[in-house]
Amino acid sequence: xxxxxxxxxxxxxxxxxxxxxxxxxxxxLDPDSMVLTNLVGEHExxxxxxxxxxxxxxxxxxxxxxRLRAAHLIQVPGETLPAELLAIKLRTRMRRLPDSTGLxxxxxxxxxxxxxxxxxxxxxxSAKQEFDMTEExxxxxxxxxxxxxxxxxKIEFQGGEPLLNxxxxxxxxxxAKRMNSGYGKDLAFVIATNLALLDDEILDFCAAExxxxxTSLDGxxxxxxxxxxxxxxxxxxQAVAGIERVQARLGPDRVxxxxxxxxxxxxxxxxxxxxxxxxxxxxxxLRPISPYGxxxxxxxxxxxxxxxxxxxxxxxxxxxxxxxxxGLPMVEVYASIIATKMLTNSDPGYVDLTSPAGxxxxxxxxxxxxDIYASDEGRMLAEMGDHTFRLGNVHDSxxxxxxxxxxxxxxxxxxxxxxxPMCTTCAFExxxxxxxxxxxxxxxxxxxxxxxxxxxxxxxxxxxxxxxRMRDDPYFRDLMxxxxxx
Amino acid sequence: xxxxKRELTLTFDRAxxxxxxxxxxxxxxxxxxxxxxxxxxxxxxxxxFPRGHEASADEIQHRFRSEVNDQILRARIAKETExxxxxxxxxxxxxxxxxxxxxxxx
Numbered sequence: 001x002x003x004x005x006x007x008x009x010x011x012x013x014x015x016x017x018x019x020x021x022x023x024x025x026x027x028x029l030d031p032d033s034m035v036l037t038n039l040v041g042e043h044e045x046x047x048x049x050x051x052x053x054x055x056x057x058x059x060x061x062x063x064x065x066x067r068l069r070a071a072h073l074i075q076v077p078g079e080t081l082p083a084e085l086l087a088i089k090l091r092t093r094m095r096r097l098p099d100s101t102g103l104x105x106x107x108x109x110x111x112x113x114x115x116x117x118x119x120x121x122x123x124x125x126s127a128k129q130e131f132d133m134t135e136e137x138x139x140x141x142x143x144x145x146x147x148x149x150x151x152x153x154k155i156e157f158q159g160g161e162p163l164l165n166x167x168x169x170x171x172x173x174x175x176a177k178r179m180n181s182g183y184g185k186d187l188a189f190v191i192a193t194n195l196a197l198l199d200d201e202i203l204d205f206c207a208a209e210x211x212x213x214x215t216s217l218d219g220x221x222x223x224x225x226x227x228x229x230x231x232x233x234x235x236x237x238q239a240v241a242g243i244e245r246v247q248a249r250l251g252p253d254r255v256x257x258x259x260x261x262x263x264x265x266x267x268x269x270x271x272x273x274x275x276x277x278x279x280x281x282x283x284x285x286l287r288p289i290s291p292y293g294x295x296x297x298x299x300x301x302x303x304x305x306x307x308x309x310x311x312x313x314x315x316x317x318x319x320x321x322x323x324x325x326x327g328l329p330m331v332e333v334y335a336s337i338i339a340t341k342m343l344t345n346s347d348p349g350y351v352d353l354t355s356p357a358g359x360x361x362x363x364x365x366x367x368x369x370x371d372i373y374a375s376d377e378g379r380m381l382a383e384m385g386d387h388t389f390r391l392g393n394v395h396d397s398x399x400x401x402x403x404x405x406x407x408x409x410x411x412x413x414x415x416x417x418x419x420x421p422m423c424t425t426c427a428f429e430x431x432x433x434x435x436x437x438x439x440x441x442x443x444x445x446x447x448x449x450x451x452x453x454x455x456x457x458x459x460x461x462x463x464x465x466x467x468x469r470m471r472d473d474p475y476f477r478d479l480m481x482x483x484x485x486x
Numbered sequence: 487x488x489x490x491k492r493e494l495t496l497t498f499d500r501a502x503x504x505x506x507x508x509x510x511x512x513x514x515x516x517x518x519x520x521x522x523x524x525x526x527x528x529x530x531x532x533x534x535f536p537r538g539h540e541a542s543a544d545e546i547q548h549r550f551r552s553e554v555n556d557q558i559l560r561a562r563i564a565k566e567t568e569x570x571x572x573x574x575x576x577x578x579x580x581x582x583x584x585x586x587x588x589x590x591x592x
Binding site: 021022023025039083084086090091421449451452 | 510513514515516517556557559560562563564566567568570571573574575576577578579
């Protein structure tokens with residue numbers, strides 16, 4: 001390799017035609033403003049005229065040429081270092097692939113005492129214990145999970161409400177730690193809970209076993225309780241009390257919250273952010289509703305389009321930036337994931353924003369009945385009767401059966417952004433993802449028609465927003481650099 | 487413009503524009519228009535059928551022409567950089583063990 005490396009020319013001034021283009025794509029942010037991106041997402045902002053001058057070899061703006069060269073968008077003919085660096089960076093971004101499946105979701109119970117408007121799964125009453133996972137199923141699930149080559153292993157307990165089957169959470173945690181003595185993986189546990197059933201026994205367990213809590217908080221009380229119904233209409237009060245108990249007992253960093261944007265959230269983004277800030281939660285994930293399950297019913301909360309969500313997102317982002325300017329450090333999680341992809345060589349592996357898609361490779365879901373799904377959204381589709389993303393069952397499928405199943409490989413291969421129409425020439429391809437589950441659910445195939453895809457429109461909107469802000473606001477660019485390290 | 491059917495017609499010189507650029511533009515604008523492309527001896531005739539009535543005829547025509555110009559630019563960049571793109575991918579995946587794995591399988 002070292003013999004291929006030549007020293008770059010010491011001269012920094014480039015004469016006309018003294019450079020060549022490296023692989024790049026462009027997107028118009030405004031009529032005369034473009035962003036250029038290379039194969040790994042490094043980028044620069046130029047005008048249309050500047051791009052034409054660079055392409056024609058007539059550019060005399062040495063400062064611009066230096067920036068484009070530093071961003072690996074042009075090189076001097078004969079140089080080999082830029083291609084080698086790009087290759088290293090590309091390989092770095094793809095390194096999660098051979099170390100596949102770090103997230104293992106255990107649906108320990110389908111029972112729930114909430115009846116959320118947008119719930120994607122077929123919730124069952126708290127009394128129906130036939131919807132609980134058994135130790136036998138959990139044990140088989142663990143055996144499969146430990147076959148994943150990833151050195152990191154996060155076990156996330158989901159439901160329903162997983163705390164309704166807390167004894168199994170205890171059992172799985174102990175069993176996973178016992179099994180891990182032979183594997184040596186970096187093992188972590190998360191309980192995704194509405195916190196209504198939190199008690200001292202559970203807190204003691206989380207403290208002793210280093211378990212993280214993830215909960216749902218949709219914003220102010222009336223908004224949250226309108227979305228997330230339970231007997232007594234006190235879901236928000238239970239969640240807030242639970243968050244405060246976890247913060248006090250386990251520490252402020254051991255609890256995080258997620259919100260779901262319903263139609264009722266629109267216009268209230270700043271209130272959502274302020275609710276999080278008041279509770280000492282420093283990360284907000286402004287998530288659109290998933291187009292699955294009960295969310296699609298008339299009162300499910302999904303009755304809004306991409307433009308209205310982008311308006312909500314923009315307002316929420318503005319509020320978070322404002323709080324940061326005032327000295328209160330807060331993070332918008334989606335922007336921080338994208339910042340990592342835009343400003344570093346790492347790929348955080350967020351399932352929705354990866355290609356090959358994150359299904360199976362990034363996460364596997366073990367349902368209460370032993371069925372294995374390629375993602376949580378794949379399980380949600382199954383609850384609606386669509387078993388496309390069912391990869392097998394822990395009682396009769398081997399690890400090879402699961403990971404080499406057509407139910408996994410077909411959507412992976414058919415949704416690759418490097419071969420999907422429009423994605424191949426899209427400047428945002430290094431930042432974006434494939435999401436075959438979304439496109440299967442909304443378009444009927446794993447690729448979708450990107451010009452008609454809400455996924456594409458939403459992400460193009462977010463990428464454009466973040467890039468414009470970085471171009472125009474040095475403070476925001478610095479903030480994104482900090483978020484990229486989160 | 488045919489007001490009743492709301493059709494817009496644009497012609498492109500075959501010596502200046504590739505059919506591929508027109509097809510890619512039609513695909514990229516599918517949310518707003520569907521496009522019929524006919525090939526004549528010296529030109530391509532594109533008939534645009536707007537899906538809605540929000541955008542004016544001028545606006546749609548400008549957007550389609552602009553999209554075609556961008557597609558031409560993208561094709562030029564892709565052609566000029568294809569050897570380097572292949573080189574980067576070859577370098578990136580040359581040390582992954584995939585070649586050996588295929589050899590063993592074969």
